Amino acid sequence: MWLTWRAAMEQALYGESGFYLRERPSGHFRTSVGASPVFAEAVLRELTAVDEALGRPAVLDLVDVGAGEGRLASGVLAAAPPGLRSRLRVTAVDLAPRPSRLPEEIVWARLVPDAIHGLVIANEWLDNVPVDVVEQTADGPRLVQVNLADGEERLGGRPTEEDLAWLGRWWPMRTAGERAEIGRPRDEAWAAVIARLARGRAIAIDYAHSRDDRPPYGTLAGYRDGATVAPVPDGSCDITAHVALDACADAGRRAGAATTALTTQREALRALGVTGRRPSVEHARDDPRGYLQALARASEEAELIAAEGFGGFGWLAQSRA
Structure with missing residues (x-):
């Protein structure tokens, strides 16, 4: 069956037997979480800053979008x-089923x-919001x-x-x-998040690029068992593409950020x-275990902030008062 990449990604990742409804993501790729x-x-420190900015409300929301196995929400x-x-x-x-060991307090x-x-x-x-891929031809994009x-x-x-x-933009x-x-579907997805943010901050963290450094042949890739594989949309692998976070930022502003x-x-x-x-060497003499x-x-x-690894991810932070 032939489909556009957006429709194929939707089916391969989130269809009836899609990758994300069937697999544990941690078994296939490593994330900061x-x-x-x-x-x-670090997210807890960010949450604490938001709490103080909001005047320590009686109820403070933490929303983890694309929670996967719920490890970030559980950790915070x-x-x-x-x-x-x-x-x-x-x-x-x-969209995946609730993990069995998730704390009861987490909705x-x-x-x-x-x-x-x-x-x-x-x-x-x-990066897992499905997108269409286009190629430039003599007659324009196809x-x-x-x-x-x-x-x-x-x-x-x-x-x-x-x-x-x-x-064009x-x-x-x-x-x-x-x-x-x-990236228009991602702009719309992010704008919907901002529209639901009454007060506080929303942060998107992802593989990213900007208008001045778009890769000329795209970034579509597949991942399985910790390795990069061909992005075949048959449900056997994760399929991802880097995010135009600058476009998402503009969409967020138009949504009220x-x-x-x-x-x-x-x-x-x-x-x-x-x-x-790194701790000082003197610390080793005084407290070896510490x-x-x-x-x-x-x-x-160091791994989380390494420029060539996780540290190179883009962070988009937008707020509403």
Whole structure:
């Protein structure tokens, strides 16, 4: 069967026997959440800052969009001090079934809740929102179609006028053979999150690129068992593409965001106290066990902020007062 890449990704990832409804993501790829509890601790510090900015409301929301196995929501909840934990309303949003060991306090939902007062975290969610792939030809952009069974591709018809307008603004192609991923569905998904944020902050964290450095042949990729594989949309692998976070930021502003910050995970986590700084050698003489623990934590922090790894992820933070 031949489909556009957007329709094929939708079926392969979220269809009746789709990858994300059948597999545990941690068995196939590594994320910041799974790399270290330091990430959840940093999110907790961000949540605490939002709490203070909102005047410590009686109920404070934490919404984890694209929650996967619920590890981030569980980690933040476990690390929260009793006074904050008693006011927290934690919602994990995902299409997969609720994990069996998820704490009872966490609400498992398929949709982002309305009227959020607090913090929304979408860690590696937008890269799995399905998108169409287009290729530039002598006659302009054409949609790329893919065979579900083997991943073979062919050119289809023209994109819609809305998608052509998005390409013209956010990912213009000039040379025949260049490819782009139309990020308009991701813009709409992010705008819907911002629209549901009554007060607080929403943060999207993902593989990203900007208009000035779009990859000329796209970023579509597959992952299975910890390795990069051909993105065959048969449900056997994760299929992902990097995110045009600058376009998402614009969509968020149009949806009501009052402030916008685009940065990298390296800079964002550094601002939250994640430095990767190694303990002094003197510490080893005074407290050998404590030194080893501090050294292990420094290693975990360093992985989260490494510019060539997780630290290179884009962070989009937008708020509503």
